[in-house]
Amino acid sequence: xxxxxxxxxxxxxHLCDGAATLPPDEAALRNEARTGxxxxxxxxxxxxxxxxxxxxxxxLGLEAPCxxxxxxxxxxxxxxxxxxxREWLARHAMEGAAAR
Numbered sequence: 672x673x674x675x676x677x678x679x680x681x682x683x684x685h686l687c688d689g690a691a692t693l694p695p696d697e698a699a700l701r702n703e704a705r706t707g708x709x710x711x712x713x714x715x716x717x718x719x720x721x722x723x724x725x726x727x728x729x730x731l732g733l734e735a736p737c738x739x740x741x742x743x744x745x746x747x748x749x750x751x752x753x754x755x756x757r758e759w760l761a762r763h764a765m766e767g768a769a770a771r
Contacts (some may be wrong), residue, residue, distance in 0.1 A: 673724035684725050684754070687735035688714030704763055706733040710752055711759035 688709040694700040710733070711718055733756050740748050 672720055675724050676726060678726035678728050681726055683730045683732065684722075685732050685734040686718070686722070688712060688716050688718060688734065690766055691715035702760055704736075706736055706738040706741070708737055709739075709754040710737060712762070713737075714734050718759070719721065719766060740761055 688711050689703065689707065691714075694703045694707075733752055735752065739753075740751055741752065
């Protein structure tokens with residue numbers, strides 16, 4: 672578990688998901704950063720614990736250049752990203768409330 676962070680340290684959070692394993696080299700890492708990110712809940716990262724450690728008043732942004740949706744028009748990618756992220760945030764909120 673991550674220790675809670677204060678809003679004086681973190682005021683903005685970029686959110687994305689991805690594989691739990693690191694890419695094997697710098698070129699693969701660069702490729703993953705440019706096209707291999709996933710929307711929240713589509714990967715293996717411990718996003719619930721990550722978000723739980725963030726200040727409640729931190730602003731969230733989605734930064735997930737995702738190859739799987741690259742063929743879609745930009746408006747449709749925005750809709751898909753928004754829908755998937757809202758669904759994940761709703762699950763995260765429910766799990767957090769159940770844990771309290």
